[in-house]
Amino acid sequence: MSRLPVMAxxxxxxPGQLLADTTNTILSYLEREQGKYAALAHEIxxxxxxxxxxxxxxxxxxxxxxxxxxxxESGVAGMPTAFVASYGSGEPIIGILAEFDALPGISQTxxxxxEPDPDKTSGHACGxxxxxxxxxxxxxxVRHWMQEHDVSGTVRLYGTxxxxxxxxxxxxxxxxxxxxxxxxxxxxxxxxxxxxxxTTLANKSAKFGFHGVSSHAAxxxxxxxxxxxxxxxxxxxxxMMREHIPQEARxxxxxxxxxxxxxxxxxxxxxxxxxxxxxxxxxxxxxERLLDVARGAALGTGTEMVSEVNHGNHSMLPNETLAExxxxxxxxxxxxxxxxxxxxxxxxxxxxxxxxxxxxxxxxVRIEPMGPLQSMGSTDxxxxxxxxxxxxxxxxxxxxxxxxxxxxxxxxxxTAIGHKGxxxxxxxxxxxxxxxxxxxxxxxAAKEELEQRRGKDxxxxxxxxxxxxxxxxxx
Numbered sequence: 368m369s370r371l372p373v374m375a376x377x378x379x380x381x382p383g384q385l386l387a388d389t390t391n392t393i394l395s396y397l398e399r400e401q402g403k404y405a406a407l408a409h410e411i412x413x414x415x416x417x418x419x420x421x422x423x424x425x426x427x428x429x430x431x432x433x434x435x436x437x438x439x440e441s442g443v444a445g446m447p448t449a450f451v452a453s454y455g456s457g458e459p460i461i462g463i464l465a466e467f468d469a470l471p472g473i474s475q476t477x478x479x480x481x482e483p484d485p486d487k488t489s490g491h492a493c494g495x496x497x498x499x500x501x502x503x504x505x506x507x508x509v510r511h512w513m514q515e516h517d518v519s520g521t522v523r524l525y526g527t528x529x530x531x532x533x534x535x536x537x538x539x540x541x542x543x544x545x546x547x548x549x550x551x552x553x554x555x556x557x558x559x560x561x562x563x564x565x566t567t568l569a570n571k572s573a574k575f576g577f578h579g580v581s582s583h584a585a586x587x588x589x590x591x592x593x594x595x596x597x598x599x600x601x602x603x604x605x606x607m608m609r610e611h612i613p614q615e616a617r618x619x620x621x622x623x624x625x626x627x628x629x630x631x632x633x634x635x636x637x638x639x640x641x642x643x644x645x646x647x648x649x650x651x652x653x654x655e656r657l658l659d660v661a662r663g664a665a666l667g668t669g670t671e672m673v674s675e676v677n678h679g680n681h682s683m684l685p686n687e688t689l690a691e692x693x694x695x696x697x698x699x700x701x702x703x704x705x706x707x708x709x710x711x712x713x714x715x716x717x718x719x720x721x722x723x724x725x726x727x728x729x730x731x732v733r734i735e736p737m738g739p740l741q742s743m744g745s746t747d748x749x750x751x752x753x754x755x756x757x758x759x760x761x762x763x764x765x766x767x768x769x770x771x772x773x774x775x776x777x778x779x780x781x782t783a784i785g786h787k788g789x790x791x792x793x794x795x796x797x798x799x800x801x802x803x804x805x806x807x808x809x810x811x812a813a814k815e816e817l818e819q820r821r822g823k824d825x826x827x828x829x830x831x832x833x834x835x836x837x838x839x840x841x842x
Contacts (some may be wrong), residue, residue: 383598388663389801390699392512396460396621397504397794401526404793405786407431408500412781415489415496416471417841418529421448424467424496425526428503432524435507444542446836447537450526451544454510459810460521461800462755463506464748466530467499471841475774479716483774485763490777494556497764497780501554501789505796512801520804523548527747529836532572532641536680536747537829538836540754550689550756550803553748554792556780557761558769560702561735562694562795565759566687568617568643569650569774569811570745571679571830576624579670581634591632592669595625598636601664605640608660612653617743639677643745647681647830677837679830681749684820685739687756688813689799694737696798702732703763703788712782713766716775730767731784744771753827756813760795764788 397404411424425448429439437452448467474487484490491497506524513522525544528608529535539545577598582591602620611619626633642657644650658674665672705713705728713727724730751757764785769775779785803810 372751386629389512389805390798392515392796393801394794396508396511397790397797398502401786401790404504404789407503408496408515408786408789409781411467411496411499412491415487415491416467417471417489418468418531418533418535419446419448419836419838421467421528422840424499425450426527428467428499428526429477430463431503432507435510437510437524439619442539443544444836446528446538446838448526448528449535452506452524452526453521454506455519455521456515457519457521458547459804459807460523460547461803462523462525462545462548462551463502463796463800464525464527464536464551464553464751465499465502466495466527468495468529468531468533469533470772473772473774475777477778479712479778481719481774490774491780492772492774492776493531494558494764494776494780494785497785497789499526501793502796504793505800506794508662508797509800513804518804522800524752528745532678533840534680534747534831535565535836537678537680537831539752540750541829545751545754547753548812552693552796552799553757553759554796555759555761556764556776556785556788558760558763558765558767559730559735560697560733560791562690562697562758562760563735563737563740565683565740565742566645566685566688566691567683567742567749568645568745569647569680569682569749569830570640570641570643571650571654572641572677573674574623574637574677576635576637577665577668577670578673579632579634579668582632584630584632588632590718593632594636594670595633597664597668597670598622598625598638599639600667601661604660604663605657608656613644613649615645616653617641623728637710645682645741650830676831676834677840680745680747681753681830683746683749683803684752684757684817686752686756686758686813686816688774688809688816690737690758692802692809693758693760693799694793696802697795698734699758699798700791700794702734703784703791705731705784709784709787713784716766716778717768719775720766720768724767727767731763750829753821753825756817762788762792762795
């Protein structure tokens with residue numbers, strides 16, 4: 368696809384003074400107010416609320432946006448913690464995504480050594496406290512710029528719950544909440560700074576429950592039908608299935624219920640599966656095979672199987688037009704700069720990592736080269752990207768070498784390292800939003816690319832079907 372480079376497009380269409388004023392207004396605001404947004408992020412980090420239960424975290428973001436003149440629509444798409452906050456009127460509508468859910472089963476203090484928080488059973492091991500606060504900061508910075516320079520259009524902040532296995536954005540897409548939006552910008556915490564045109568794996572999950580017959584495991588085992596046997600049989604067959612699925616696929620599970628005591632044949636057991644593949648069609652074919660595995664396990668153990676799809680996400684559809692605009696602004700902002708305290712913390716934490724970075728400060732400030740990227744993760748941002756041109760930036764909120772979903776990610780996210788990375792993201796998002804408001808041709812190019820990539824016969828079908836949001840999936 369041949370395009371005029373984004374930076375050249377900007378300079379051709381708008382005088383340098385207007386671009387300079389945009390940059391100065393946005394960056395000055397975020398520099399001046401960085402402490403406020405760091406405090407907001409830390410408060411959400413302390414709460415560490417799970418998907419669809421992020422009542423206080425969502426309220427904090429909404430309150431700040433309302434104070435800044437945004438109109439708030441709460442509880443959208445059947446999700447009490449979801450919201451849409453809008454400022455301005457008319458077109459273009461530029462959306463910014465915000466997440467705020469934590470992960471269960473892992474906690475950590477803001478310490479460079481393993482130190483679980485005894486008062487918590489969850490933690491922001493994927494940095495969504497930073498995601499929510501940073502996106503809010505970006506939206507408010509854009510709002511101040513729009514007011515100061517009399518810019519027409521609408522900036523819209525989407526508060527999206529339960530990204531971790533709850534697919535909150537999918538229900539918002541299904542509800543039509545992204546209709547009429549010209550472009551959507553997002554970011555995600557990381558151990559590096561990058562703005563690649565990225566794609567992800569489509570993902571589907573379900574809980575498979577097996578109902579058996581209880582009995583005394585020693586006195587009358589012949590009268591029992593073990594639901595746990597069914598779970599173990601399913602897992603065994605699924606693990607044999609791994610050899611005969613595409614190498615790009617991923618399949619993982621946890622046993623969520625397996626019985627209470629060894630001397631009672633379990634009459635109920637449950638296993639929770641995730642299945643992923645880059646292509647949604649292939650994923651659906653693999654899913655049917657997994658369902659057959661579950662049915663076979665039930666047949667072979669004399670039990671009954673029930674399944675409930677928990678969530679389903681499409682892959683991210685890359686948009687090079689938007690990614691290039693985001694990359695240019697990331698380079699303009701620069702990476703994360705460590706001070707002596709940050710470097711001391713990072714150096715101590717790095718001892719727990721298999722990191723190959725000799726110079727942590729250099730790694731944190733480095734901007735990765737731009738290029739296509741296949742992520743092996745999944746996100747409900749994918750469903751948004753098939754509806755609206757979408758791009759995402761990553762910034763180094765974690766010590767280089769840190770993987771997501773780890774205690775090290777929680778630890779750094781509760782310190783200045785996380786807050787500084789969040790500020791880089793907020794600046795990059797806000798500057799890119801400014802570019803989109805000023806450059807109709809850029810939005811047109813992004814839309815054309817979206818239509819070419821998804822094809823003229825594209826028809827969106829959510830992978831989770833017509834189910835209601837699983838508001839109790841983390842209870």
